[in-house]
Amino acid sequence: MVLPSFITRTIAVAAVAFAVPAIAGAGPLQVTSKVFIETPTRAADGSAKMTLMPAKKAVPGDRVVFVLAYRNTGAQPLDKLVFDNPLPAGIAYRAPAQGSAAPELSVDGRTYGPLSTLRVAAAGTPARPARADDVTHVRWRLNGPLAANGQGQFAFQAVLK
Structure with missing residues (x-):
């Protein structure tokens, strides 16, 4: 699956919003988020493939892709x-989208890392390895300056749950 080129309109999905990060004092940094639904389609040769379509509405069980675009x-x-x-x-959360860097993940908004390093503890029970359904935050860091x-x-x- 290839991520689509930027689409000029912002898509809202039935009360599903993707928080645009707050970056204090960034000034010229523009950040937009868009939501797409993975839709099965047929290629010209008749084979099935998944296509990203702008999300106009979604129901539980729909597979979605969140795209965070940024520009200086x-x-x-x-x-x-x-x-x-x-x-x-x-x-x-399920996985990074094809062609995208993997985000750091968190199950509590404080500790980040690969899913395999995260643990979830419920009151009165021992901590267990975190699962994708436990993810509450995604985070990306740019490795160098944004020109x-x-x-x-x-x-x-x-x-969608």
Whole structure:
């Protein structure tokens, strides 16, 4: 699956919103988020494939892709950018989208890392390994400065609960 080119309108999915990160003092940093639904379609040769369609409405069980696009509209590079996003309650994280860097994950909004390193503890029970359904936050860090007029995107797959 290839991520679509940027679409000019913002898509809302039945009370599902993807929080745009708050980045204090960033000024020229523009961040947009879009939601797409994975829809089965037929290729010209008759084979089945998944296509990303703008999400107009979704129901539980639908597979969705959240795309976070960013751009530096300023004349100077921006450094040390972190995109930290809580997941809406009705969304279950599944995986990074094809072609996107894997996000750091969190099950509590404080501790981040690969899913295999995270643990979940419920009151009165021993901690257990975290599962994708336990993820509450995704976070990406840019490895270097974002050049003037630089842009990029991150994306992840999820399912509506």
